[in-house]
Amino acid sequence: MTQAAVIPADDFDGLRDLYQEVILDHGRRPRHGQRLEVFDATAKGDNPMCGDRVQVWVKLDADTIGRVGFEARGCAISVASADLMAETVQHRSKADTRALFEAFRQLARSGTCPACAAELAEPMERLAPLAGVHEYPSRVKCATLPWHALIAALDGSKEASSE
Amino acid sequence: MNVMTKPTKLDVELIRQDFPILTQRIRGKKLVFLDSAASAQKPRVVIDAMVNAMETQYANIHRGLHWMSERTTEAYEATRDAVAELMNANDRSEVVFVRNSTEAINLLAHSYGRGVLKRGQAVLISGMEHHSNIVPWQLLRDAHGIELRVAPVTDSGELDMAAFEARLSDGKVGLVAITHMSNVLGSITPAERIVSIAHAHGAKVMFDGSQAIVHRKVDVRALNCDFYVWTGHKLYGPTGIGVLWGRRDLLDRMPPFLGGGDMISSVTYEQSTWAAVPHKFEAGTPAILEGIGLKAAIDYVQAIGYDAMAAHEAALTEHALSRLAVVDGLTVLGQAQERGGVISFTLDKAHAHDVATLLDRQGIAVRAGHHCAEPLMRRFNLDSTARASFGVYTTHEEIDALVDGLIRVREFFQ
Numbered sequence: 001m002t003q004a005a006v007i008p009a010d011d012f013d014g015l016r017d018l019y020q021e022v023i024l025d026h027g028r029r030p031r032h033g034q035r036l037e038v039f040d041a042t043a044k045g046d047n048p049m050c051g052d053r054v055q056v057w058v059k060l061d062a063d064t065i066g067r068v069g070f071e072a073r074g075c076a077i078s079v080a081s082a083d084l085m086a087e088t089v090q091h092r093s094k095a096d097t098r099a100l101f102e103a104f105r106q107l108a109r110s111g112t113c114p115a116c117a118a119e120l121a122e123p124m125e126r127l128a129p130l131a132g133v134h135e136y137p138s139r140v141k142c143a144t145l146p147w148h149a150l151i152a153a154l155d156g157s158k159e160a161s162s163e
Numbered sequence: 164m165n166v167m168t169k170p171t172k173l174d175v176e177l178i179r180q181d182f183p184i185l186t187q188r189i190r191g192k193k194l195v196f197l198d199s200a201a202s203a204q205k206p207r208v209v210i211d212a213m214v215n216a217m218e219t220q221y222a223n224i225h226r227g228l229h230w231m232s233e234r235t236t237e238a239y240e241a242t243r244d245a246v247a248e249l250m251n252a253n254d255r256s257e258v259v260f261v262r263n264s265t266e267a268i269n270l271l272a273h274s275y276g277r278g279v280l281k282r283g284q285a286v287l288i289s290g291m292e293h294h295s296n297i298v299p300w301q302l303l304r305d306a307h308g309i310e311l312r313v314a315p316v317t318d319s320g321e322l323d324m325a326a327f328e329a330r331l332s333d334g335k336v337g338l339v340a341i342t343h344m345s346n347v348l349g350s351i352t353p354a355e356r357i358v359s360i361a362h363a364h365g366a367k368v369m370f371d372g373s374q375a376i377v378h379r380k381v382d383v384r385a386l387n388c389d390f391y392v393w394t395g396h397k398l399y400g401p402t403g404i405g406v407l408w409g410r411r412d413l414l415d416r417m418p419p420f421l422g423g424g425d426m427i428s429s430v431t432y433e434q435s436t437w438a439a440v441p442h443k444f445e446a447g448t449p450a451i452l453e454g455i456g457l458k459a460a461i462d463y464v465q466a467i468g469y470d471a472m473a474a475h476e477a478a479l480t481e482h483a484l485s486r487l488a489v490v491d492g493l494t495v496l497g498q499a500q501e502r503g504g505v506i507s508f509t510l511d512k513a514h515a516h517d518v519a520t521l522l523d524r525q526g527i528a529v530r531a532g533h534h535c536a537e538p539l540m541r542r543f544n545l546d547s548t549a550r551a552s553f554g555v556y557t558t559h560e561e562i563d564a565l566v567d568g569l570i571r572v573r574e575f576f577q
Binding site for chain 1: 513514515516517520521524531532533537540546547575576
């Protein structure tokens with residue numbers, strides 16, 4: 001018996017929750033996937049369990065995030081998450097960015113963020129395609145690793161502490 | 164148990180009936196378990212042996228004078244005999260029980276490394292070691308002034324024998340600690356040649372047989388090696404029980420690793436004396452049930468026979484390599500002439516973690532990551548690979564399912 005013959009064609013449908021088109025797209029062609037030549041802070045994130053590595057560079061504009069660039073060696077989820085993060089935190093205050101990190105962490109772990117403040121609704125919507133990772137506990141870190149690196153950079157540390 | 168004694172060919176359908184877990188369904192799909200190199204599934208006889216011991220004869224061993232303790236001690240020590248026979252040891256006292264290969268190597272690094280090797284000597288490993296055969300030697304290097312040398316791996320994923328011999332030429336290497344089969348590349352190292360070259364340069368040899376013992380008959384006397392370590396859970400046995408085999412004269416010269424009960428001859432506050440080997444190295448209550456389970460696993464494997472297992476695995480590996488070759492963008496890491504049923508690969512359009520998740524969705528379990536072998540990954544300029552590995556219960560159809568699954572993964576990431 002060949003198993004492949006009995007696998008229905010729509011078999012990956014469940015995975016579209018995890019690998020939404022926006023994730024595949026940002027994973028393939030990240031818009032912010034380069035180091036910044038001029039920056040105020042940088043930090044690395046490392047997931048020693050699977051070998052994912054990311055480095056994030058931040059250019060500040062007073063107390064606001066001016067620009068974020070990154071280099072990531074990892075799966076589609078981690079690259080897409082880094083890219084969506086860079087896009088979402090641009091022009092936000094450091095405090096807002098930290099709040100957004102906490103909200104995103106909850107989203108990645110549970111799939112929802114009921115406690116999310118109303119003012120985070122718009123950026124959270126942009127990050128929502130990543131909510132699917134909560135069904136894959138081993139992949140949650142893929143999505144949160146770039147955020148850990150970003151927060152570490154804002155905190156002035158060189159390395160993100162892993163979850 | 165469904166296997167007959169020593170057939171030359173195994174009946175995989177009958178074997179599968181011995182493994183209760185194989186009837187499980189994953190996400191509604193039939194389980195295709197291709198991650199045996201990380202840990203193998205357990206046959207019914209192993210499960211039953213452990214449950215039976217707990218239900219009928221369980222007590223602590225080596226100390227009780229009562230019936231239960233005596234029966235349990237007999238069962239546990241019978242495993243030592245089974246291991247000695249499996250490996251063709253000179254004597255059962257050469258078999259030291261540990262938790263796993265990692266503990267066995269740490270024991271050696273500590274006791275042989277600090278107790279026998281001298282400052283200024285070197286330990287030689289290869290470029291395809293698991294972290295468990297790298298880090299203990301780094302700890303020894305930093306604490307005890309022992310140099311750590313690495314013999315490189317060729318582009319085809321084999322030990323570079325000329326470089327290996329060159330690393331030994333100054334006579335400073337006291338111990339060669341090297342894998343018998345790579346957990347990433349599947350390459351089987353030329354054990355006899357390694358031993359004869361190392362011995363000619365005055366070095367002892369330890370093999371990490373964690374993978375090899377699952378696929379090859381290991382005869383330590385024929386290999387003429389000095390130490391051989393492996394772990395039970397990859398050989399269809401329980402977790403928490405592994406083996407350090409060592410030549411008796413070497414074990415005798417080594418100081419203890421852990422101190423405590425069971426490993427002493429007598430204790431006073433001024434000083435203690437040690438029990439004879441193997442007990443000198445077995446402090447504390449051991450993994451009793453796991454030890455008993457390991458004997459059932461060894462008996463199971465012996466009944467199937469290594470010839471039949473190796474033939475089954477060779478056929479699976481050949482089938483897998485030829486089928487994987489048709490997947491566009493797939494690259495197999497390593498092309499060793501001598502190899503076991505472990506195949507690492509990359510897909511050009513998809514990261515290994517994404518490959519693993521998409522295969523999992525189809526009920527197919529593979530491993531993805533650096534496989535606890537980061538330096539080897541770096542050697543091939545990779546961060547991670549996906550890895551399929553085979554066991555006695557693996558079928559050709561499962562490999563076909565993997566290949567079809569990979570084609571679909573590639574389409575998904577097109």
